[in-house]
Amino acid sequence: MNKIILTGLFLVSTFCMAQGPNMEDAYKNVEKKVIEWRRDIHQNPELSNREFKTAAKIAAHLKSLGIDVQTGVAHTGVVGVLKGNSPGKTVALRADIDALPVYERNDLPYKSNVTSEFLGEKVGVMHACGHDTHTAILMGVAEVLAKNKDKIKGNVKFIFQPAEEGPPPGEEGGALLMVKEGVLKNPDVDAIFGLHINSQTPVGVIRYKSGGAMAAAQSFTINVKGKQSHGSQPWAGVDPILISAKIIDGLQTIISRETELTQEAAVITVGKIKSGVRFNIIPESAEMIGTIRTLDYDMKAKLNKRMEEMVPMIAKAYGGEATIEIRDATDITYNNPELVTAMLPTLQRVAGESNTQTQKAITGAEDFSYFQREVPGFFFFLGGMTPGNTESFPHHTPDFLIDDSGLLLGVRALTEMSLDYLNRS
Numbered sequence: 567m568n569k570i571i572l573t574g575l576f577l578v579s580t581f582c583m584a585q586g587p588n589m590e591d592a593y594k595n596v597e598k599k600v601i602e603w604r605r606d607i608h609q610n611p612e613l614s615n616r617e618f619k620t621a622a623k624i625a626a627h628l629k630s631l632g633i634d635v636q637t638g639v640a641h642t643g644v645v646g647v648l649k650g651n652s653p654g655k656t657v658a659l660r661a662d663i664d665a666l667p668v669y670e671r672n673d674l675p676y677k678s679n680v681t682s683e684f685l686g687e688k689v690g691v692m693h694a695c696g697h698d699t700h701t702a703i704l705m706g707v708a709e710v711l712a713k714n715k716d717k718i719k720g721n722v723k724f725i726f727q728p729a730e731e732g733p734p735p736g737e738e739g740g741a742l743l744m745v746k747e748g749v750l751k752n753p754d755v756d757a758i759f760g761l762h763i764n765s766q767t768p769v770g771v772i773r774y775k776s777g778g779a780m781a782a783a784q785s786f787t788i789n790v791k792g793k794q795s796h797g798s799q800p801w802a803g804v805d806p807i808l809i810s811a812k813i814i815d816g817l818q819t820i821i822s823r824e825t826e827l828t829q830e831a832a833v834i835t836v837g838k839i840k841s842g843v844r845f846n847i848i849p850e851s852a853e854m855i856g857t858i859r860t861l862d863y864d865m866k867a868k869l870n871k872r873m874e875e876m877v878p879m880i881a882k883a884y885g886g887e888a889t890i891e892i893r894d895a896t897d898i899t900y901n902n903p904e905l906v907t908a909m910l911p912t913l914q915r916v917a918g919e920s921n922t923q924t925q926k927a928i929t930g931a932e933d934f935s936y937f938q939r940e941v942p943g944f945f946f947f948l949g950g951m952t953p954g955n956t957e958s959f960p961h962h963t964p965d966f967l968i969d970d971s972g973l974l975l976g977v978r979a980l981t982e983m984s985l986d987y988l989n990r991s
């Protein structure tokens with residue numbers, strides 16, 4: 567063999583380091599287990615902040631791999647740290663583990679028949695958002711990486727997060743609490759990756775968006791104060807219902823006239839309005855509640871500022887008073903553009919170039935955003951729709967279904983992203 571061939575071989579072997587023959591075997595061996603774990607978790611779903619059995623299974627698996635495990639993080643979260651054979655940066659991988667209060671309607675051998683109590687009501691419990699697949703995929707990634715520690719330069723932190731769907735009222739939980747409890751510290755996380763399965767994206771396809779991928783969700787409450795009078799004599803009072811209508815109108819002009827919608831989408835929705843008791847009484851007050859969705863930090867700040875200015879001024883213009891309170895629910899799922907650019911070749915390698923597709927922003931929210939507020943992160947979507955199907959049921963519904971054959975790509979993607987990120991650093 568001459569020198570050129572040797573150099574060529576060296577380059578090829580370096581390039582293929584992450585996906586060498588050992589890795590292929592590891593992926594092949596883990597797929598069956600991932601599907602088994604997924605079905606077991608699917609059949610035994612647990613609601614937010616109540617993921618006790620799920621957490622125990624995860625912890626036992628990580629321990630069996632020789633990974634350092636911390637349990638009880640943010641109530642029921644499990645965190646594992648795998649140290650590679652040589653020192654380097656730390657990458658975190660996150661899977662959410664909670665289920666939803668939904669009665670499953672699918673006819674499956676591993677269908678959930680679990681019931682529980684939610685807000686004082688008996689409910690079915692179902693993995694109707696696919697977090698069972700996220701959990702199983704990350705357990706699979708942990709197994710593959712733990713058996714290939716020699717390929718890891720640095721550390722991989724596995725974050726199994728409770729309560730992504732939101733903790734029960736009055737409780738803390740989810741990503742925000744995990745961050746508060748220091749999950750991104752010791753070792754300090756340099757970058758974080760996560761995925762969400764999607765029932766309406768075909769198996770084999772990965773979709774992503776750089777920048778704001780999912781919206782920040784905020785809620786707001788507006789209290790309008792008028793002056794009560796007889797319905798036949800509006801001049802004797804101040805009508806809070808009319809003021810509410812003007813406020814709703816004004817809020818929508820913030821979106822339609824003041825927001826640069828070609829840059830990112832933005833939404834203001836008034837979801838409830840409560841006022842009055844009788845047809846011939848102009849009431850004293852009105853209350854409105856609603857939600858704000860934004861995909862850009864500056865737009866979010868501007869929208870909030872304009873709402874706070876406009877609401878009291880509109881009320882004043884009609885002789886009344888109004889206050890507005892805006893509360894953060896979830897931040898923007900913001901994919902760091904440099905990190906996306908750096909990791910894209912990895913996704914294209916594992917899924918194929920034509921199967922790695924860009925997608926539009928989603929006005930739904932995801933609490934992975936709280937990790938991304940602290941460290942650069944990349945959150946993408948993994949296809950879970952049965953090959954050949956053209957439609958399927960959406961998330962959070964009783965007929966929601968994910969095809970197991972899509973899970974291995976999730977294992978490959980997170981594993982290879984971790985190795986490429988660490989070994990390049």
Ligand SMILES: [Zn+2]
Pocket residue numbers: 694695731961962
């Ligand atoms: Zn969900």
Ligand SMILES: [Zn+2]
Pocket residue numbers: 695696697730762
């Ligand atoms: Zn979800």
